[in-house]
Amino acid sequence: MSFTINDFTGADTQVKFTLDDAIAGAGKVQFKVDYLSTGKNTLADIRGVFFNILDNTLLSGLQVSGKDITASKFGPAGEVETVGSSNNNLNGNGKNGQNLFDAGVEIGQEGIADGKGDIQSTIFTLSHTSKALTLAQFSQQSFGVRLMSVGSATSREDSSKLKGTAPYYVPSPPPPAKVPEPTTTVALGLFALGGLKVAKKKTQAPASITVS
Template identity: 40%
Template sequence: MSDTSRSMTFTIEGDVSVRITVTEDGAGGLVFDLAVIDDTGLTADLNGLFFDFGDAALVDGLLADGAEITKTAFEYDGVDNLGGGVCIKGDLVNDTDLYDAGVRLGTSGMAKDDIQTTSFTLTHETDALTLEDVANMDFAVRLTSVGEIDGDRDGSLKLGGTSPDAPADDSGVGDGGGDYSGDDTLPDDPDTFPDFPDDGGELGADDEFLFDDGGELDGGDPLLDGPGDDGPLQPPADDPLLSDPALTDPALEDGGMYYEDISIL
């Protein structure tokens, strides 16, 4: 998994709550980690997860893979029952319509398994998935064998909730102290990229202080240089990264210069 992978965590709350973390795996998949929260003295057996998906056109091509998956169903606005009592019919479906995806986990009841934590990976046959595909979507879990950890567990629950916004993509160029996002090409690594002078904390398309050290663009450069340039950067008509040099800025240790009014490609 890439160091720059994004993730989001949220909780579906109830008498027994379930924490869900979704992480981009760096290869076009989404890793779902589910965990029963037993801090109230109650626990449960995780039997199923149901959720909506942001792009209706991609639903039919979804795939889920995990050691404890026993059945999946993917149909836009068409999933509420995975068999064996793993269904979400009732108030949840009436409030949110049917779900787009369902993942059955293990077997019903505690006789063969008793799942409190599990993980699976969601992929698509042709397209890369991102957190935006499952952000702000309706989610639901089916829990059986609900009860006290060391006592009778004869209850069951159907719980629903909504996932949060996807976090910003901070995988590109940055100063180690800002929140740069967008169509970036280099990591936001404070060990590689020192703070930009006079930078207010958030690096944007109109920010300053990218420079050319005469080499090639790569992750080992102190900041950034002009891709394909053999020498100093040129005015904007000839070079995509800058306009005029900021002659009042301090010289760099490697002899490069700072430039103003760059455009992030």
């Protein structure tokens, strides 16, 4: 499942999400979050990722893992607008309205000096202590991202808050059953017929011999 979200306040920015429930293993969903260069804003530091989940009863058992994760918050449902540091938030009434989520994940640390952050792409895995997660849990759900240090190689003074909605998820149909080619079917039939004739010969009683 791939989709992009756009800024509702701050600098002109765009972020791409790619969710996969096969790469990370059964019952897990991998999140790949990439900043997309937009106009003059070629660089940005991803600081927070926010999202909703279809079944809110799963929030208490969610777990997240990834090398860039520094904090996480799961629930209360529809009340999460900040995670980690206080300014790592999506508060405010932008053009998309109130920005509250079910969960939030903090990425890296604030600031790009001294190697603290400057993360333009990150990957983390979401799992549950007792339930299997699939992409269906994120179908048509809201997603958000907090960006800091937005700009170019010469100036990184802007910031941005983004929000968008994942597309409707349609599971892939199972692969069709393989049907043998006609020539293969004929060959299998002849092989079976030949085997049957051999079996009959082996079980046939020997002819009797009369001695005078």
